[in-house]
Amino acid sequence: MTGPPTFLSSLLDRYKSSAGRSRPFVTLTFAQSLDAKIAGRGGKQLILSGRESMVMTHWMRTMHDGILIGIGTALNDDPQLNTRYLPPRDPDPSVNGHNHSYNLPRPIILDTKLRFDPHCKLLKNYTEDKGRRPWLICAEPSESNEKKEWMIRRNTLEKAGARVFPLEYDYDTQEYLPIPLVLQTIHRLGILSVMVEGGAQVIRSFLLQTVAQSASSLVDTVIITVAPIFVGEDGVSYNAGSGPVSVLQTYNLIILRRYLVKSSALKHASTAMFGQDTVVGLFLT
């Protein structure tokens, strides 16, 4: 295969015309088991996708400017977020300034407190010219005693190659980085399309934002790979809390489940088989 599968182009080709938008096109994508688990016990990384659907995911990566994950995934999986399963071909220097054969998406990590590991594969690949410079979206602490430590971490990460973008928002009243502001910020920085690859809390945040803002959803396309396996009760799911959950979280999860079951905003677009996996594409209207 020399280009993306038709399944993906029919879902994502509309991203090519981005005029007049104030946020990037957003594709929410992940792989799950038949019992809706995305990782094993205690967050153990699972290779759920078979070879064929993994190749499809790597094609999907070439079709986006950015690839966004949470710091939980960055620390747990130490991912590369590259396109290494695609067929080898001659490097094309015109491809986003890299001596690389395929468009590589920019790694973007939601990392409020700058917990990113300066020795991770994303930074190693960047310094070896095998990947793009990772961007860390964070919050600058307001307390001066926390600021010193934060500045040290920032310097270490910047020296290791990361770019750090502190967001301005009311850090004390919000548990997480506000997704609309994250999207506006990366859009201003030139990211016109972004693939959100997880993990559990990030997927949940994007879905909950979509529920909260149904009229102006923050997700355009959802692409879910379903692998024909059961992980079992102790696996990690994106639609359930792990550990004790607050009343608010429980309430949000109830709304999310209801939304996912009943929403008329989620429209099935297409389903395809890649090897033994079923990949479902949905549009949000």
Ligand SMILES: NC(=O)C1=CN([C@@H]2O[C@H](COP(=O)(O)OP(=O)(O)OC[C@H]3O[C@@H](n4cnc5c(N)ncnc54)[C@H](OP(=O)(O)O)[C@@H]3O)[C@@H](O)[C@H]2O)C=CC1
């Ligand atoms: N099967 C699949 O397709 C995939 C599976 N996974 C699995 O998922 C698991 C990791 O998931 P999880 O632990 O939930 O970690 P996440 O990758 O979802 O990261 C969550 C962390 O990101 C930070 N964050 C900042 N802003 C937000 C926001 N708005 N919404 C959510 N998080 C935000 C928070 O940390 P802080 O407050 O410190 O900033 C939060 O704890 C791993 O087991 C991994 O293997 C991951 C990706 C895909």
Ligand SMILES: Nc1nc(O)c(N)c(N[C@@H]2O[C@H](COP(=O)(O)O)[C@@H](O)[C@H]2O)n1
């Ligand atoms: N599509 C898909 N299938 C799976 O089975 C997965 N576990 C994931 N995980 C995501 O991919 C990241 C790993 O990427 P690299 O192989 O290191 O390039 C992982 O961190 C998850 O975001 N995806």
